[in-house]
Amino acid sequence: MSLSTESQAKIDRELTKYPPEHRQAAVMSALRIAQTEKGWLSKETIAEVADYLGIPAIAALEVATFYNMYELEPVGKYKITVCTNISCMLRDSAEIVTHLEKKLGIGFNETTADGQFTLKEGECMGCCGGAPLFHINNTQMHEYLTPEKVDQILEGLDK
Amino acid sequence: MSATQTLVCLRTVGQDNPASLATYLKLGGYAQLQKLVTEKVKATEIISQVKLSGLRGRGGAGFPTGLKWSFMPRYFDGTKYLVCNTDEGEPGTFKDRDIIRYNPHQLIEGMAIAAYTLGARVGYNYIHGEIWQDYEIFEAALEEARAAGFLGENLFGTGFSFDLYAVHGYGAYICGEETALIESIEGKKGQPRFKPPFPASYGVFGKPTNVNNTESYTSIPWIMEHGGQAFQELGVANSGGSKIFSISGHVDKPGNYEVNMGIPFAELLALAGGVWKGRQLKAVIPGGPSTAVLPAAAIIGATMDYDGLSKAGSSLGAGSMIVMDETTCMVKTLKRLSYFFFEESCGQCTPCREGTGWLYRVIKRIVDGQGRLEDLDLLTDVSSNISGRTICALGDAAATPVLSFIKHFRPEFEYYIRHGRSMVEDGLAAQSQAQQEVAYA
Numbered sequence: 001m002s003l004s005t006e007s008q009a010k011i012d013r014e015l016t017k018y019p020p021e022h023r024q025a026a027v028m029s030a031l032r033i034a035q036t037e038k039g040w041l042s043k044e045t046i047a048e049v050a051d052y053l054g055i056p057a058i059a060a061l062e063v064a065t066f067y068n069m070y071e072l073e074p075v076g077k078y079k080i081t082v083c084t085n086i087s088c089m090l091r092d093s094a095e096i097v098t099h100l101e102k103k104l105g106i107g108f109n110e111t112t113a114d115g116q117f118t119l120k121e122g123e124c125m126g127c128c129g130g131a132p133l134f135h136i137n138n139t140q141m142h143e144y145l146t147p148e149k150v151d152q153i154l155e156g157l158d159k
Numbered sequence: 160m161s162a163t164q165t166l167v168c169l170r171t172v173g174q175d176n177p178a179s180l181a182t183y184l185k186l187g188g189y190a191q192l193q194k195l196v197t198e199k200v201k202a203t204e205i206i207s208q209v210k211l212s213g214l215r216g217r218g219g220a221g222f223p224t225g226l227k228w229s230f231m232p233r234y235f236d237g238t239k240y241l242v243c244n245t246d247e248g249e250p251g252t253f254k255d256r257d258i259i260r261y262n263p264h265q266l267i268e269g270m271a272i273a274a275y276t277l278g279a280r281v282g283y284n285y286i287h288g289e290i291w292q293d294y295e296i297f298e299a300a301l302e303e304a305r306a307a308g309f310l311g312e313n314l315f316g317t318g319f320s321f322d323l324y325a326v327h328g329y330g331a332y333i334c335g336e337e338t339a340l341i342e343s344i345e346g347k348k349g350q351p352r353f354k355p356p357f358p359a360s361y362g363v364f365g366k367p368t369n370v371n372n373t374e375s376y377t378s379i380p381w382i383m384e385h386g387g388q389a390f391q392e393l394g395v396a397n398s399g400g401s402k403i404f405s406i407s408g409h410v411d412k413p414g415n416y417e418v419n420m421g422i423p424f425a426e427l428l429a430l431a432g433g434v435w436k437g438r439q440l441k442a443v444i445p446g447g448p449s450t451a452v453l454p455a456a457a458i459i460g461a462t463m464d465y466d467g468l469s470k471a472g473s474s475l476g477a478g479s480m481i482v483m484d485e486t487t488c489m490v491k492t493l494k495r496l497s498y499f500f501f502e503e504s505c506g507q508c509t510p511c512r513e514g515t516g517w518l519y520r521v522i523k524r525i526v527d528g529q530g531r532l533e534d535l536d537l538l539t540d541v542s543s544n545i546s547g548r549t550i551c552a553l554g555d556a557a558a559t560p561v562l563s564f565i566k567h568f569r570p571e572f573e574y575y576i577r578h579g580r581s582m583v584e585d586g587l588a589a590q591s592q593a594q595q596e597v598a599y600a
């Protein structure tokens with residue numbers, strides 16, 4: 001269950017950004033790296049990250065619960081987070097949400113039975129000019145969405 | 160006359176490989192850094208050019224950058240830090256993203272000049288969580304700049320050293336507030352600190368720290384090249400320079416437009432293709448939701464600069480212009496904004512934590528058809544009680560939309576409360592009904 005050596009190397013690189021006596025500074029990126037490897041952050045994973053950095057587990061847990069993009073419960077292989085904030089709302093993010101809900105048969109904070117997709121509602125992602133939009137797994141941004149474009153994007157994903 | 164853009168911070172946009180070092184060098188990039196550092200130009204001279212430029216912080220508060228720089232302690236026995244705030248998460252704001260993905264080197268050069276001026280040895284650029292691909296572009300630009308000798312130790316053989324790193328946020332609007340951002344860099348929850356002490360005396364790891372917005376730093380190389388006076392002259396009194404306006408919502412061509420400060424609102428709207436679908440303009444939030452909404456009549460004749468927008472009854476904020484056409488229901492729009500502030504309150508101060516939740520619940524109740532007329536006074540009271548009683552400005556930011564939406568669009572709220580339905584949607588339904596009747600006649 002321990003972190004892969006690849007993840008450890010990535011965390012080590014993050015640590016070089018900070019003075020050696022401030023290893024806690026790397027906790028946000030370390031948690032991100034762990035989540036990318038494991039899909040979500042279990043209590044054990046969080047404790048392991050804390051251990052690796054040499055900080056109290058509670059310090060890592062506090063960070064994991066404070067920031068929205070950490071997942072503290074298992075999610076599908078593809079987590080789709082749709083922005084519904086004002087600029088996206090004005091350009092009908094609701095249509096995209098309805099389309100996804102129908103197509104996947106799930107609502108916000110739900111996962112499809114086959115474990116492929118989780119749907120989430122997001123706050124402003126700082127890309128409002130490209131509204132409506134969503135990102136997949138915190139990393140790939142898709143902008144100027146239409147229901148047809150959503151279909152194409154979903155078809156393009158490995159199942 | 161139709162306005163054109165002035166590309167200062169978005170200078171590489173439209174070039175091939177805009178983010179590459181080669182492109183930036185071709186446009187004269189890093190020459191200012193090299194010149195200042197090798198000629199050992201005095202910090203006081205640089206700061207006086209920045210003061211002359213009239214550059215005011217582009218993160219939203221509009222604090223004069225030159226003055227802020229003069230607060231950094233000159234002599235300090237230890238590391239001083241430089242922080243760039245690329246955490247933009249205020250709805251409608253998306254300009255800094257274009258800087259890091261299209262023109263990252265100008266930001267790096269601007270930060271290196273600031274570091275030289277302020278004696279900062281290490282810098283961090285804190286980047287908003289959701290824009291991972293752009294974060295990677297910036298990381299790649301940092302690698303290029305290091306390899307080319309524009310970052311690192313003993314730059315240009317002068318003994319001046321500056322290391323710059325990218326830090327990735329993970330979804331918390333509050334981290335845009337500079338002290339929350341500093342906490343976050345340190346690997347903690349993003350909860351704002353009490354000020355004073357200000358970052359200039361107690362910032363990252365407790366050390367003197369200068370925090371500026373991405374666009375502020377990115378303006379610096381241009382100011383060094385052309386002089387503070389020239390930058391000031393791009394704009395108008397009290398608002399020097401060019402400014403990137405992020406235009407979103409109901410326009411034909413949403414996007415970033417970099418123009419001279421003081422541009423008439425109507426010209427800027429025209430640049431973005433005007434209101435979409437041939438519809439009428441209803442309202443504009445000129446600087447992001449923490450600035451007051453203005454009805455069309457109040458903004459149509461305004462100029463886009465600090466004084467112009469304050470005369471019109473709002474403020475420039477981060478230049479995040481959210482345009483709403485005649486089909487927008489202001490009650491539902493306010494509900495979404497109130498949810499945002501409620502969701503993003505960090506929970507430290509009771510008036511903000513409780514107040515934002517209360518505001519959201521009351522507006523939701525109105526939208527759900529359960530509103531009472533007294534609710535409008537209640538909303539105003541709760542908002543006024545948040546303002547000025549909190550650690551950071553998020554509390555005020557949450558109150559502003561509530562107060563300004565109700566002030567300017569009260570009849571819509573009253574209609575919603577009386578009928579349990581949206582006045583705008585009822586109007587649209589009646590219109591389409593009438594059209595159908597005409598078609599059948």
Ligand SMILES: Cc1cc2nc3c(=O)[nH]c(=O)nc-3n(C[C@H](O)[C@H](O)[C@H](O)COP(=O)(O)O)c2cc1C
Nearest residue numbers: 216217218244246247248335336337371372375552
């Ligand atoms: C709730 C809140 C959110 C903020 N978000 C941002 C932001 O996303 N980007 C930013 O540059 N400044 C933001 N600010 C302002 C910063 O606290 C700070 O004033 C700014 O980064 C200073 O840089 P400047 O003087 O160059 O504008 C925010 C402030 C508050 C209260």
Ligand code: SF4
Nearest residue numbers: 505507508511549551
């Ligand atoms: S005003 Fe709100 S967001 Fe700011 S510190 Fe207080 S509780 Fe946190």
Ligand code: FES
Nearest residue numbers: 083088124125128
């Ligand atoms: S409002 Fe959706 S990205 Fe900003």
